[in-house]
Amino acid sequence: MRRGPRREGAFRSRLHEPRTAVVIGRWLGAAVLVCFLTGLASHLLQDPPTWLRDRLPPRPVQGYRITQGLHVISGIAAIPLLGAKLWTVYPQLFAWPPVRSVRHALERLGIAVLVAAMLLEVFTGLLNTVQWYPWPFPFRQTHFWLAWAATGGLLLHIAAKGPEIAEHWRRPVPPLAGRRAFLGAVTASVAAVTLTTAGQTVPWLRRLDLLAPRRPDIGPQGLPVNRTAVQAGTTAVPADWRLTVVGPRPYTLGLAELAALPQVEAELPIACVEGWSASARWSGVRVRDLLDRAGAPADARVRFTSLEADGPYRVMEMPAAYARDGLTLLALRVNGEVLDADHGYPARVIAPNRPGVLQTKWVVRMEVL
Template sequence: MKDTTTGGASRRFDLPLPQPPDFLRIGPLREGTFRSPLHEPRTAVVIGRWLGAAVVLCFLTGLVSHALQDPPGWLRDHLPSRPVNGYRVTQGLHVIAGIAAVPLLGAKLWTVYPKLFEWPPARSLRHLLERLAIAVLVAATLLELFTGLLNTLQWYPWPFPFRQTHFWLGWIITGALLLHVAAKAVTIAEQWWRPRTALPGRRAFLGTVGASVAAVTVTTAGQTVPWLSGADLLAPRRPDLGSQGLPVNRTAAQAGTTTVPADWRLTVDGPAPLRLSLAELLTLRQHTVRLPIACVEGWSASAEWTGVRLRDLLDLARVPSGARLRIVSLEAYGPYAVTTMEPAHARDPLTLLALSVNGRVLNADHGHPARIIAPNRPGVLQTKWVSRIEVLG
C-alpha cells in the first residue's frame, strides 16, 4: 500500500543510497586527512554570522540600486528624490560589504571545506539534496563576488549582461542561504549560544580574518567615504582624480560625442515646446547646487553644479506637474542613451540641467553642452550630452 503520510514521505527521503566501494577513498577522501581543530562548527558559525551580515547588507542595498535604475511599475511613481545622498550611501555600502565578503567567504570555505570530502559522499536522498543546495549557494556566491569585483573595474569579460545576472544571482543566493540556514538550524542554534570554550588557534584565526576584512575595507572604502580617502590604496577609483575634479566612467570619445553640432538646441516637449540654444539657456536664471554623483561601481564624489532648474524648463513648456520624462542624449549607442525620470526627481528644486561644474563650463567628457544632475539618483541616469526632453504623460 502506498504511504501518503508526511512521515512516510520523510522516511523515503532518509532511505540510504548505494555507496561507492572503499577503494575509491583516496587522497582528501581518506579519514584523518584534515587535522586542524578549526574545521569545527563553532568557528564556522562565528564566520558565518559575519558573512551572513555582509550578504544580507549586499542584497538589501542591491535591491535599492535595482529599484532606482529599473523600477517596477508599482514603484515607479514613488521613488524619492531625498535624502540627497541616499544612493551614495546605499551603493557605497553595497560595494563595501561586497568587498568585505571576499575574505569572509574565503575563511568560511576554509573552515568547512573538509565537508566537501565526506565519506560516504551521499548517505541518503536528503543528504544528497542538502549537498546540492550548498553547491548552488557556494557557486552562486563565488560568481556574484567575482563579477561584482570586476564591475568595480568596469571590466566585463563575459557574454551575459552584468546587471541582470547580478540581480538574479542575489535572489538565488538569498534563497539558497535561507534553505541552508533552515537545514542547519539546530547546529547553528547550538553553536550560537554555546558557552565559549578555548580552542588552540581559534582566537588567532578569527583575529586574522577580522584584520583582513578591516584592511580591505579601509583601503577601498575611501572611494565613497570622504574621510577614508587618504587610505584609498586598493580601490579602483580616486573620486578626487579626473577632469574638472571628477572621475569619468564613459568619455565623449567612447560615446561618440566629442563634436557637438554647431546648431545644437535643447528641445523640451510640451504644450508650449521649447528649442533653446546654449546661449539662450545661459540667459535663464542659473542655480548652483552641491550634489554627489554616485556610480554603481561604488565610487562617489560631490561637486558644485550650475545650470537651469529642470522644473523651470518644464514650467516654461507648460508640462503638467505629474508628468514622467524621457531624456535623450546625443550619444548614439549605449544602454543609457535614453533614460526616464519620475515626477519627484523632475520637480525637485535641486534637479538641474547643468551647464557647468565646479565653476567651469562642462567639458566634453562631463556632458557638454548640458547634462542632468539630480539628488538620490544613480550616476548612469545622470544623462550627459542632453539633446531632448520628452513628456511621457
C-alpha cells in the same frame, strides 16, 4: 577505508569544526544581508517596475551614494569572509559515504548551488567595479538574479542547519586553542580590504584608497568619468546645438539662451554603480522651470535624449518627483567651470538620489510624457 591525501584523519586542523564555522557564518550573513538589501535598492532606483516608478523619492540627497557605497563595501568585505567560511567547512566535501540518504543528497546539492551562486556573485561584482566583463552574459540582470539565488540558498541553508547553529552559537568553555588567532586574522583581512577600497565613496577614508579602481578626486574638473566623450562619440558638438523641449508649448533654446535663464547652484553627489562617488557644485537651470515654460502638468514624467549615437542609457525617463525637485538641474557648469566634454558639455542632467547612469550627459532633447 578511503586512501590518499583525503583519507580519514587527513584534515589535522582543529578549526574545521562547527563553532568556528558559526562565528564566520554570522559575519558573512551580515555582510550578505547588507549587500543584498542595498543592491536591491540600487536595482529599484535604476530599473524600477512600473508600479514603483512614480513613487521613488528624490530625497535624501545622498541616498544612492550611501546605499551603493555600502553595497560595494559589504560585497568586497564578503570575499575574505567567504574564503574563511569555505576553508572551515571544506573537509565536509570529502565526508564518506558522500551520500547517506535522499535528504542528505538534496542538502549537498543545495550547498553546491549556494556556494556556486555566492562565488559568482562576489567575483562578477568585484570585476564590475573595474568595468571588466570577460563573459558573454549581461552583468546587471545576471547579478540581480544571482543575488536572489544566493540569498535564498543561504536562508535555506540556515534553516536546515538551524539546530546545529543554535548548539554552537554561544562561546564554549574552555575555548579552542588557535580559534581566537584565526578569527583575528580574518578580521584583519576584512578590515584591510575595506579600509583600502572604501575611500572611493567615504571621503574621510580617501587617503587610504590604495586598492579601489577609482579616486573620486581625479578626473576632468576634479571628477572621474566612466564614459568619455570619445567613447560616446560626442566630442564634436554641433555649432548650432539647441535644446529641444517637447510639450504642450514646445520650444527650443540655444546655449546662450539657456545661460541667460535664472541659474541655480547646488552641491550634489555623482554616484556610480561601481561604488565610487564624489560631490561637486553644479549650476544650471532647474528642470521644473523648463517644464513650466513648456506647459507640462505637475505629474508629468520627462524623457531626456542624449547626443550619443547609441548606448543603453542614451534615452532616460525621469519621474515627476525628481523632475519637480528644486535640486534637479540641467547643468551647464561644474565647480565654477563650463562642463568639460567628458562631463556632458553643453548640458547634462544632475538630480539628487539618482544612479550616475541616469544623470544623462550631452542632453539635446526633453520630452514631456
